Every structure is written in structure tokens, then in C-alpha cells.
Amino acid sequence: MPSSRRTATGVAALSAAAALVSLTPTTASAHGAVFNPVSRVAACYAEGPETPRSQVCKDLVADSGTQPLYDWNEVNIANAAGQHQALIPDGKLCSANREKYRALDWARTDWPATAVTAGSFDFKVRVTAAHSGTMTVYLTKPGFDPTQPLKWSDLDATPVAVYATPRTATDGYYAFTGNLPARTGRHIVYKVWQRNDSPEAFYSCSDVTFGTGTAARAQAPTEAKIAAGAELSTVSHAGHGGDEQAPALSAGTAEAPSSPLPLALAGAGALTAFAAGSLLIGRRRNSSAS
Numbered sequence: 001m002p003s004s005r006r007t008a009t010g011v012a013a014l015s016a017a018a019a020l021v022s023l024t025p026t027t028a029s030a031h032g033a034v035f036n037p038v039s040r041v042a043a044c045y046a047e048g049p050e051t052p053r054s055q056v057c058k059d060l061v062a063d064s065g066t067q068p069l070y071d072w073n074e075v076n077i078a079n080a081a082g083q084h085q086a087l088i089p090d091g092k093l094c095s096a097n098r099e100k101y102r103a104l105d106w107a108r109t110d111w112p113a114t115a116v117t118a119g120s121f122d123f124k125v126r127v128t129a130a131h132s133g134t135m136t137v138y139l140t141k142p143g144f145d146p147t148q149p150l151k152w153s154d155l156d157a158t159p160v161a162v163y164a165t166p167r168t169a170t171d172g173y174y175a176f177t178g179n180l181p182a183r184t185g186r187h188i189v190y191k192v193w194q195r196n197d198s199p200e201a202f203y204s205c206s207d208v209t210f211g212t213g214t215a216a217r218a219q220a221p222t223e224a225k226i227a228a229g230a231e232l233s234t235v236s237h238a239g240h241g242g243d244e245q246a247p248a249l250s251a252g253t254a255e256a257p258s259s260p261l262p263l264a265l266a267g268a269g270a271l272t273a274f275a276a277g278s279l280l281i282g283r284r285r286n287s288s289a290s
């Protein structure tokens, strides 16, 4: 991409992100991604949104553009509130039923993967912001067919790791140990990270291979790569963007939104409150105009 065009794109993305952040009433910040085993979106981001190497990452960019990759630390549902299976249909687990991330649901066997073995496993999650909550990590059952869309029933009900996420991650990572049961061939590690200070949750698929395989080795983004792409992200690395719901709205402590934009982001409760507020303002305007 010519540098002038890239700059223009960057400026546009920055403006959009700044607009969203300025309209968001709270200042919590954006999330992260599993780096070991590296998630699909993070693996493609590591290859480079403008220069993907693997065919599947090239196809992702051709289908969905580069923005899903620049927003590698998103893949969220703002109002999940623990209702993961109700909100995410079978076949949409990797995208969290987000159209923006639809390519992540592709049931392909050429996703860059991490070679693993049964036993203790050290999970690593790069967090661009820490959130208090619970990270639950699942593995697909024996006999899982990676050529079929991932269903909830494909996941072994017993998590391979459960981690209470602290409110801080001083080095930018969560690290915790889990236990991988014996499997053969290609499997998917599915992560659900539910905040407990807001209804928001984050999801990801990481491809792993047990035993010897010829799968492309997935790599996690380097810190330099993360820094290089930060300005093109619509998910601010120091504040929420995307379709983020401001956590305070759900807690009932936020003031009524002053712009129509948060209306689209807010839950039904906030929606009702805002509608009532608008009605009052409308009446005042009417009375002052008459």
C-alpha cells in the first residue's frame, strides 16, 4: 500500500477511534488476545494485515479487509453477561457471532497452528487492558472434525484451564497453567473471558495440533508489531472502541448519554432510560420554543 494511502487510512481510523472514545462515558480500556496458543486473529495479525503470508490469512483480508486484524484485541460481546451459548449460535463461536470477524469461523485445516502435547500447558494472554473476571479455556473433544463448523457440543465440558483474571497485568500478560488431555491431530482451544465488573465478554479460537503435523506454525505478534499497528486499530489500546458498551451503563451509575451514538451501544435498560430522558428534553425544547 502506498504510504500516503496508508497515512490517510490511519488518520481516518484515528479520527473514528477518537470520536468513539470521546463519546464513551467511562475510561476502561480494551482487552487482549491469547498468544499461547496464539488465536486465529492474533496469528493473522502477526503475519501482517497488509502482508499476510498464509493462504487463510490472505483469504480473511480478501473477505473482510484488514480492520479485523488491526482489532486483534477485540472479538467481544458487550452485553454477554454469561449468556454465551444463547448469544452465539453453533458455527459462530470463533467470531462471537460478530459479522466483522466472520472469517474466523471458517472451518479450514490451514489455520496457522501451535504444536502442543498432552499435559501441563502454560497459557499466555496478551492484555492491552486487564479486566477483573474469569477466563475459561476449553478444548475440542476427541474425534473433533476441524472441517466442520465449531459447535458448542464440540467442546469438552471440562475446561483445560480456569483463571481468575486480576485487575492488573503489569507486564501486559496474563500467564496461567492448564492441563491438556490427550488428543490426536488438529483441535481448537476456545477461550471465554467474562468480566465481572461489566457484562462484556471476549472470545477466541486458537488452533493446535497434537503429535507430529505439517501445520503452519502460528506465531504471536511481537511487541514491535503491536505498537506498529496500534494507530490503525479502532479498539483503542488505552480505551474502549468498537461496539463497546460502557461498563458503567449496566451498573446504573452512568449519566444519560448526551449523544445518540451510545444509544446503539447500550443495553435495553439504558435504552429505556435514554428514551425517557429524550422525551423530557424534547418536552422542554417544545415548551421553550413555544
Ligand SMILES: [Cu+2]
Pocket (backbone or CB within 6 Å): 028, 029, 030, 031, 032, 129, 131, 240
Ligand atoms: Cu477491555
